[in-house]
Amino acid sequence: MIKSALKHWNGRTRFAAYPCWLALFVLASVFSTSSYAQSTTLQQIKERGVVKCGLNKGLKGFAQPNSLGDYSGLDSDFCRAVASALFDDPTAVEFVPLTASERFAALTSGSIDLLARNTTWTLSRNIEYGEFIGVNYYDGQGFMVPKRSGIRSALELDNKGICVIKDTTTELNAIDFFSVSSMRYRPVYFDTNAEINEAYANGRCAAITTDRSGLAATRATLERPDAHLVLPEVISKEPLGPMVRHGDAGWANVVRWTLNCMINAEEMGITSGNVSNPTIDTNPATARLLGTAGEFGELLGLRNSWCASIIKHIGNYSESYERNVGINTALGLARGVNKLWTDGGLLYAPPIR
Ligand SMILES: N[C@@H](CCC(=O)N[C@@H](CS)C(=O)NCC(=O)O)C(=O)O
Numbered sequence: 001m002i003k004s005a006l007k008h009w010n011g012r013t014r015f016a017a018y019p020c021w022l023a024l025f026v027l028a029s030v031f032s033t034s035s036y037a038q039s040t041t042l043q044q045i046k047e048r049g050v051v052k053c054g055l056n057k058g059l060k061g062f063a064q065p066n067s068l069g070d071y072s073g074l075d076s077d078f079c080r081a082v083a084s085a086l087f088d089d090p091t092a093v094e095f096v097p098l099t100a101s102e103r104f105a106a107l108t109s110g111s112i113d114l115l116a117r118n119t120t121w122t123l124s125r126n127i128e129y130g131e132f133i134g135v136n137y138y139d140g141q142g143f144m145v146p147k148r149s150g151i152r153s154a155l156e157l158d159n160k161g162i163c164v165i166k167d168t169t170t171e172l173n174a175i176d177f178f179s180v181s182s183m184r185y186r187p188v189y190f191d192t193n194a195e196i197n198e199a200y201a202n203g204r205c206a207a208i209t210t211d212r213s214g215l216a217a218t219r220a221t222l223e224r225p226d227a228h229l230v231l232p233e234v235i236s237k238e239p240l241g242p243m244v245r246h247g248d249a250g251w252a253n254v255v256r257w258t259l260n261c262m263i264n265a266e267e268m269g270i271t272s273g274n275v276s277n278p279t280i281d282t283n284p285a286t287a288r289l290l291g292t293a294g295e296f297g298e299l300l301g302l303r304n305s306w307c308a309s310i311i312k313h314i315g316n317y318s319e320s321y322e323r324n325v326g327i328n329t330a331l332g333l334a335r336g337v338n339k340l341w342t343d344g345g346l347l348y349a350p351p352i353r
Contacts, residue, residue: 039250041113042301045086050094053079054112057097058193060217061325061333062118062137071095075116077320078136078242080313082114082258085306090313099191101167104129107245114255116242118211120169125243133256135241136317137325138337138346140234141173142212144219147229149206154233158183161205163196165189170210173236197221207231211238213325213333220330254300261307263349264289265316267340272315275308288352296352307352317347 045051055075056063062073071079080090096112107115107130119125120139121132143162145151151160154177164171166189178185188205190196197218200208208218212230219225242259244252265271268286275290287293291304298304314320321338325331339345 039248039254039301041244041248041251042086042254045113049087050092051079051083051086051114052094052096052112053082054096054098054103054106054115055079055117056193057099059118059214060220061213061329061331062217063095063097063116065095065097069095072324074137074320074324075118075242077314077324078116078259079114081262081310081320082255084309084313085254085258085261085302088303088305088309088313100165101191107243110245113251114242114244118214118240119243120211120238121241122169130243130245131252132239132241132243133252134259134349135239135346136259137213137240139211139213139238139240141170141209141236141238142215142234143207143209143231144200144215144228145207145231146203147227151206152229152231154207154231154235155181155183157207159186160207161186161188163188163190163200163205163208165193165196165210166191168210169236169238174209177235193218211240213240213331216325216331216333220332225330250301254302257300257307257352258310260349260352261289261310262314262317262320263340263347264352265307265311266318266347267342267349270311270316272311272313272319275311285351285353294353 055071058064062075063071064073065071076095079093079095083092084090086092096106098106098117103115103117103119106112121135126132143154143157151157162174162185164174164187174187175185188199190199196208199205201222208215212234215230219228219230222228242255244255268289270286270289274280282292284293288296290308291297291306295304297306300306321335322328325333327334335345337346339347341348
């Protein structure tokens with residue numbers, strides 16, 4: 001198109017070529033305004049100096065506040081990872097605790113910059129509320145019962161009281177499951193984990209249903225975890241992932257590549273322990289990840305050492321997983337499908353190049 005436009009420029013058809021130039025100009029301006037580092041959200045956060053991150057009010061392993069209101073967990077780690085990418089400072093986060101019912105309005109209204117709250121990626125949420133940037137925990141829904149109930153299968157829950165949190169995929173999956181299993185469904189609804197755990201502990205329902213990671217978390221907070229059993233059935237797919245609002249691709253990229261950085265770092269053996277070691281093996285892919293080769297941070301509107309900052313402060317995916325939900329924690333969750341693809345799991349991050 002440029003060649004033909006130039007040809008016309010020199011000839012009598014100069015005027016006729018005008019629309020062509022106009023089109024080029026329009027295209028160029030469209031590309032420059034939607035270009036990589038242009039993000040209003042990113043700009044606002046840089047000016048504000050903190051990332052506003054929506055997370056669970058209290059879910060052990062994912063977002064658990066201590067007495068000072070300081071959070072630990074896989075999701076709060078993710079908030080801190082984004083802050084590290086932006087500011088090289090994992091504390092540059094304002095945590096915004098949200099119930100399941102509050103979470104999407106908080107995102108769409110702009111009161112948070114990102115939502116990292118054990119939220120399942122579904123089609124309707126993707127269309128109505130925002131962009132899922134990836135999956136930070138592949139989960140599925142299950143049931144937990146007191147062992148002494150004698151219940152050993154979810155198919156024995158006909159007409160039994162089921163504790164469930166409102167405005168969740170949990171609520172919808174349970175309806176499907178009881179219907180296809182030709183069982184009567186008797187839900188008892190709650191807003192928060194604190195309420196549901198208390199109700200379950202007090203025998204207000206025969207079983208509690210939620211994501212299996214959530215069941216492990218609840219079990220760990222009960223007085224005698226061993227007295228409770230997570231039933232074998234997995235009744236749904238719950239890909240849990242962070243979300244951002246629609247309409248700011250630059251910001252979505254920053255959040256998406258934060259997760260990709262942590263997964264790629266695990267694959268390359270880069271940890272919080274060796275990331276700052278100057279003698280670290282720098283093959284070309286490692287150098288791109290650490291920002292010593294290429295300008296990938298700049299493409300995102302960040303420093304080139306953005307990913308090195310994440311690993312330095314938070315660690316790679318495996319470090320965050322093992323610290324918060326892994327086999328040696330109270331939740332005791334084996335990596336399972338959350339292993340890297342190279343180990344037979346589902347975690348597969350696109351390359352930094
Ligand atoms: N992943 C599901 C369930 C999310 C969910 O809210 N789960 C409950 C149980 S694990 C929860 O986090 N409750 C905590 C609270 O609101 O206090 C979804 O996205 O709808």
